[in-house]
Amino acid sequence: DQAQPEPLPATGSVVGVDMGIANFLADSNGEFVPNPRHGAKASAKLEAAQQALSRCKRGSKRRRKAVDTVARLHRKVRRQRLDHAHKTALDLVREHDFVAHEDLKIRNMNRAPAPKPDPNQPGSFLPNGASAKAGLNRSIADAGWGVFLAILAAKAEGAGRQVMAVDPRNTSRTCPECRHVSAENRPTQEKFHCVSCDHTAHADTVGAINVLRAGLVRRDATPA
């Protein structure tokens, strides 16, 4: 419910963003918006409070107190996430005329549940608990990005900016220099290294550059 920006003067700047877990987002200029640390701290406190609540006897005074604590921490986490989303969206809308981002719906449809390799035993995979936890983290992050994109769309509309969702397929495995597409271009989560032209960069920056390109193609193909 924060104030929406008034229409802003054109900046001549366009940007693509890649939403991630390690960083909340990376942009096509090589900048990163980290996930808020205070958010993780508050989440850990909330988890501890929920465990404490589960140990309290029904109808007890302690239980009522524990319920209040959980509710208070819940509000705090929610407020911090919202503040962070508002601030991140406002910065983007102030600085750029056009923002391209991945279409979360398409991204979720294409996401295969990836088994987690066990780092201590090459060739084997961690027990289900680990991947369930990763899946949970993933779905919490998805919810955060959904809220962020809704806030971004509202602010962009108020400011007269354009926001465009693009198909995220291959955005993380296409070389921004030579356009070579290969899963091998991404040896690790963070690293992009083109097997064809040797171009090296942060993988999330590469993703954001490709998202911007796809967004501009879509924008130019869409009649105004």
Ligand SMILES: [Zn+2]
């Ligand atoms: Zn290349």
